[in-house]
Amino acid sequence: MKSINQTIVAPTTSLTNQAIALIRISGDEAFDIINKLIKYPIDKTKNVLFKKLYDEKELVDEVIITSFVAPNSFTGEDVIEIACHGGILNTQRIIKLIIKKGARMANKGEFSQRAFLNNKIDLIQAEGINDLIFAKNEMALKIGVNNMGGIYNNGILEIKNQLLDVISRIQVSIDYPDYDDVEGSSIDELTLSLEKINVYVDKLLKRSKLANSITNGIKTAIVGKTNVGKSSLLNALIQEERAIVTDIEGTTRDIVTGQINFQNLTLDLVDTAGIRKTNDIVEKIGIEKSLNVIDNSDFILLVVNAENIYDQDNKDLISKIGDKKHLIVVNKKDLISNKDIIEISKKFNNVIFTNASNYDVDDLINCIEKMFLNEELLKNENLVLINIEQINLVEQIKDKLLKSLNSILEGMPIDIVNVDLNVAWNLLNELVGEQYDEEIIDNIFKKYCLGK
Ligand SMILES: Nc1nc2c(ncn2[C@@H]2O[C@H](COP(=O)(O)OP(=O)(O)OP(=O)(O)O)[C@@H](O)[C@H]2O)c(=O)[nH]1
Ligand SMILES: [Mg+2]
Structure with missing residues (x-):
C-alpha cells in the first residue's frame, strides 16, 4: 500500500480541453511544493492568490492558488488547489511538475479517504459525496447532499x-x-x-x-405477445428509435435495453422478444430469454392489445409474473373506442392505455411515478442509504x-x-x-x- 503520509496530487476536474482545470495537492509538503513553482513563497495561511507558475525560469501558466491549512481543509491536511488553464497538455504538465517537486499521484478517492481517516467526515458522509456525484435523478441527488452534510x-x-x-x-x-x-x-x-x-x-x-x-434504476421488463408494440413503447419511453419496429410478428429477437430518468426515479428498461408459438430456432431462444427477464426484473410492463387481452398467452404471462409489481399496458389505444377503454378499466385495477407509436405514454409515466414514490422518501426527513x-x-x-x-x-x-x-x-x-x-x-x- 502506498504511504498515507506522502503528499498527493490529482486533477479534480476531468482531463479535457476546458476553460479552467482544478488540481489538488494534499499533505505536509503541499506548501513547500507550490513554493518551488512560484517566485514569491506563500505563507502557510488560508488564502486565494493570483500567481505565475514557473518550471525553473520558464513561465508555465497563470493560475489561482487557494490554500488551506491543516486541519481546516477537506482532507484535514494542508491543501493547495490550483485553478489553471484547462488544456489537457497544460494540466498534465503542471501535475508532472508537482510530482517532480515531491508529490505522488493520488489513488482514486484518496482525498476522501484521507478526510475519513482524519475524522473530517464519517463513512455515511463519504458515501454521500459519491452518491451526489453519480446521481441519476433528483431524488438520488437530494439523498447524496443530505448524507454528505450528515444531516440525518x-x-x-x-x-x-x-x-x-x-x-x-x-x-x-x-x-x-x-x-x-x-x-x-x-x-x-x-x-x-x-x-x-x-x-x-x-x-x-x-x-x-x-x-x-428507484435511484439506481428499477429493473423493468417490457413483455408481451408479438406485435403488440413493446419495442414502440421502449422507444417512446426513452424518446429515441432504439429498438427496431415493424408490423412483422417476431421483429425483436434479442433483448434491447434503455434507461429513462424521471424527476425522482430511474428505470432500466429491457425490451424482449414477443411471446408466440414458433418453430424458428432463433426466435425460440429469444422467447426463452424473455421469460428469464421476467424472473430477473423488479417491475414488469405487460403490453397487450385490446383484442388479445384475455387470451391464453396473456393469462400465462400474468401467472408467470405472479405477485411482482406490474402494470398491464394496453397499447394501440388509438384503435379502440372509449367504451372499450371503460370496459377494460373495470376489469383490471392496474391497467394503463398508451399509443406508443405516437409517443403518447404520459399516463404510463405518471402511474409509474405514483407507484414507486412513497411520501416518506419524498419528504426526505430521515437518513436514507442508497x-x-x-x-x-x-x-x-x-x-x-x-x-x-x-x-x-x-x-x-x-x-x-x-x-x-x-x-x-x-x-x-x-x-x-x-x-x-x-x-x-x-x-x-x-x-x-x-x-x-
Ligand atoms: N396503431 C398503432 N400501432 C402501433 C402502436 N404502437 C405500435 N404500433 C405498430 O405495431 C407494430 C408492431 O410494433 P412493435 O413495437 O414492433 O411491436 P413488438 O411488440 O415489439 O413486436 P415484436 O418485436 O415482434 O414482438 C408496428 O407496425 C408499430 O408501428 C400504437 O400505439 N398504435
Ligand atoms: Mg419488438
Whole structure:
C-alpha cells in the first residue's frame, strides 16, 4: 500500500480541453511544493492568490492558488488547489511538475479517504459525496447532499447510543447477578428498548432498499405477445428509435435495453422478444430469454392489445409474473373506442392505455411515478442509504437485532442475547466507519473518481 503520509496530487476536474482545470495537492509538503513553482513563497495561511507558475525560469501558466491549512481543509491536511488553464497538455504538465517537486499521484478517492481517516467526515458522509456525484435523478441527488452534510446521521448515532445502553444494562446484570435492581434491566424493559431500536432499523432498511432501487434504476421488463408494440413503447419511453419496429410478428429477437430518468426515479428498461408459438430456432431462444427477464426484473410492463387481452398467452404471462409489481399496458389505444377503454378499466385495477407509436405514454409515466414514490422518501426527513454495501450492513444489523429480540422473548439466557447484540453493535460501527478494516476502506474509496 502506498504511504498515507506522502503528499498527493490529482486533477479534480476531468482531463479535457476546458476553460479552467482544478488540481489538488494534499499533505505536509503541499506548501513547500507550490513554493518551488512560484517566485514569491506563500505563507502557510488560508488564502486565494493570483500567481505565475514557473518550471525553473520558464513561465508555465497563470493560475489561482487557494490554500488551506491543516486541519481546516477537506482532507484535514494542508491543501493547495490550483485553478489553471484547462488544456489537457497544460494540466498534465503542471501535475508532472508537482510530482517532480515531491508529490505522488493520488489513488482514486484518496482525498476522501484521507478526510475519513482524519475524522473530517464519517463513512455515511463519504458515501454521500459519491452518491451526489453519480446521481441519476433528483431524488438520488437530494439523498447524496443530505448524507454528505450528515444531516440525518444523528438518527443512526442515537440508535447506537440506545443499543450501547441496552448492552451495558445486560452486561451489568450478567456481572452482578445478585443485584437485580439495575435500572431498566428487567426483561420487559430490555424488550421494549430493543423493539424501539428494531423499528428504527427496519424502517431505515425499507426506505433505503426502495431508494436504492428507484435511484439506481428499477429493473423493468417490457413483455408481451408479438406485435403488440413493446419495442414502440421502449422507444417512446426513452424518446429515441432504439429498438427496431415493424408490423412483422417476431421483429425483436434479442433483448434491447434503455434507461429513462424521471424527476425522482430511474428505470432500466429491457425490451424482449414477443411471446408466440414458433418453430424458428432463433426466435425460440429469444422467447426463452424473455421469460428469464421476467424472473430477473423488479417491475414488469405487460403490453397487450385490446383484442388479445384475455387470451391464453396473456393469462400465462400474468401467472408467470405472479405477485411482482406490474402494470398491464394496453397499447394501440388509438384503435379502440372509449367504451372499450371503460370496459377494460373495470376489469383490471392496474391497467394503463398508451399509443406508443405516437409517443403518447404520459399516463404510463405518471402511474409509474405514483407507484414507486412513497411520501416518506419524498419528504426526505430521515437518513436514507442508497449504496448497496451500506444496505447490506443494515440488513445484517436487522437480522442480529431480530435474533436477540426473539431470544429474549423465548426466555434464552441473557448472555446469549448479548452475543448477537455485540455483533449488531460492531456492524453499526462499521456502517458509520468507527470501526473498519483497512482493506475494506481501501476498496470503498477506490470506486470514487480520481481527485475526489
Ligand atoms: N396503431 C398503432 N400501432 C402501433 C402502436 N404502437 C405500435 N404500433 C405498430 O405495431 C407494430 C408492431 O410494433 P412493435 O413495437 O414492433 O411491436 P413488438 O411488440 O415489439 O413486436 P415484436 O418485436 O415482434 O414482438 C408496428 O407496425 C408499430 O408501428 C400504437 O400505439 N398504435
Ligand atoms: Mg419488438
